[in-house]
Amino acid sequence: MHDPAKLPAPGVPEVAFAGRSNAGKSSAINALVGRRRLAFVSKTPGRTQLINFFSLGSTSYLVDLPGYGYAGVPAEVRQHWEELVGGYVATRSSLAGVVVVMDSRHPLMPLDRELLAWLREAGRPVHVLLTKADKLSRQAATATLQRVRRELASEHVGATAQLFSSMKREGLEEAQEVVEGFCRAAQKQSPG
Ligand code: GDP
Numbered sequence: 001m002h003d004p005a006k007l008p009a010p011g012v013p014e015v016a017f018a019g020r021s022n023a024g025k026s027s028a029i030n031a032l033v034g035r036r037r038l039a040f041v042s043k044t045p046g047r048t049q050l051i052n053f054f055s056l057g058s059t060s061y062l063v064d065l066p067g068y069g070y071a072g073v074p075a076e077v078r079q080h081w082e083e084l085v086g087g088y089v090a091t092r093s094s095l096a097g098v099v100v101v102m103d104s105r106h107p108l109m110p111l112d113r114e115l116l117a118w119l120r121e122a123g124r125p126v127h128v129l130l131t132k133a134d135k136l137s138r139q140a141a142t143a144t145l146q147r148v149r150r151e152l153a154s155e156h157v158g159a160t161a162q163l164f165s166s167m168k169r170e171g172l173e174e175a176q177e178v179v180e181g182f183c184r185a186a187q188k189q190s191p192g
Contacts, residue, residue, distance in 0.1 A: 008053060010094035013186035014061035015179045018085065018115055019101030021067035024131035027166035028101055029054070032175060033062055051088065060096070060183040069111045085115070090122050097125035097182030099175070104130035104141060104163060107148050113155070120156050125185070127178045128152065128161035134168045 019025040033054050052064040065088065068081055089098065098119055102112055107130060119126050128148060133141045141163050152159040160178065164171035 007051060007088075007092075008061075010092065012058070012060050012094065013096035013183040014053070014063045014092075014094050015097050015099060015182050016063040016065050016088070016095060017099045017101055018065040019067060019129075020069035020103070020109060020111060023067070023101045023103045024164075024166060025064070025067060025101040028099075028129055028131055028164060028175070029062065029064055031166040031169060031172055032179070051084070056179070056183075060179075061094075062179070063095075068115070069109065086118055089115075089118050089124055094186075095124060096186035097127065097179075099127045099129055099179070101129045101131055102148075104133050104136055104144050107144060108151060116152075116156050116159070125182055126152075126156055126159040127175075127182075128159060129164045129171075129175060130161060131164045131166065133163040133170060134165040 017025055017029055033056065050064075050066060054062040054064065056062050065085055066081055068078075068085070070077075089095065100112060100115060100119075102108065107128070116126065130141075130145060130148060136144065145161060145163055148161045152161060162171050162174050162178075164175060
C-alpha cells in the first residue's frame with residue numbers, strides 16, 4: 001500500500017517524472033539534474049518501486065516516479081504501481097506538474113494514456129518529453145511531435161510536448177524552462 005508518511009513532508013514545489021520502463025526517464029533526469037545530491041529516497045514496500053527526490057537548488061524538487069509497463073510484471077506489482085502513482089498524483093499537495101517521458105518511436109501507449117487520464121482528473125499540468133529523438137529522422141521526429149500535440153489537444157487540454165535527446169543533449173533548455181515554469185506557477189498559487 002502507498003504510505004504517504006514515507007514521503008518527505010510536502011513543502012517546496014516538486015515536478016515529477018513518469019514514464020514507461022526504458023523510455024529514457026533516468027537518462028533525461030541525469031541530463032537535467034546532473035550529479036545533484038539525492039535529497040531523499042522513499043522506500044516503498046513491494047519490490048523496487050521507489051519514489052526518488054532530487055533537490056533542484058533549495059527551491060524545488062524533481063521527483064522520479066517508478067517506471068511502468070515492464071513486460072511480465074505480476075498483477076500485484078502493477079496494482080502497487082497504480083496505488084502508489086495514482087495516489088501520489090491525486091493527493092500530493094506540493095506536486096506542481098508532471099513530465100511524462102515517452103520514447104518518441106512509441107508515444108502514447110495504453111499505460112501512458114491511463115496516466116494522462118489520472119493527471120487530467122487531478123488537474124495536474126503536464127509536459128510530454130519525446131525522448132530518443134536522435135533515433136528518428138528530423139522529418140519523422142517533427143511528424144511525431146505534431147501528432148502527439150494534436151492528440152494531447154483533445155485528450156489533455158493545455159498539455160505541452162517537445163522532442164528530447166539525452167544522448168545529443170537536445171531539448172534540455174526547453175525542458176528546464178518547463179520545469180521551472182511549473183514551479184513558478186505553483187508558488188504563485190500558494191505563496192510563502
Ligand atoms: P528508463 O528505464 O526510462 O529510466 O530509461 P533509461 O534512461 O535507462 O534508458 C533506456 C535505454 O535507452 C538505455 O539504453 C539508454 O542508453 C537509452 N537512451 C536513453 N535516452 C536516450 C536518447 O536520448 N537517445 C538514445 N539513442 N538512447 C537513449
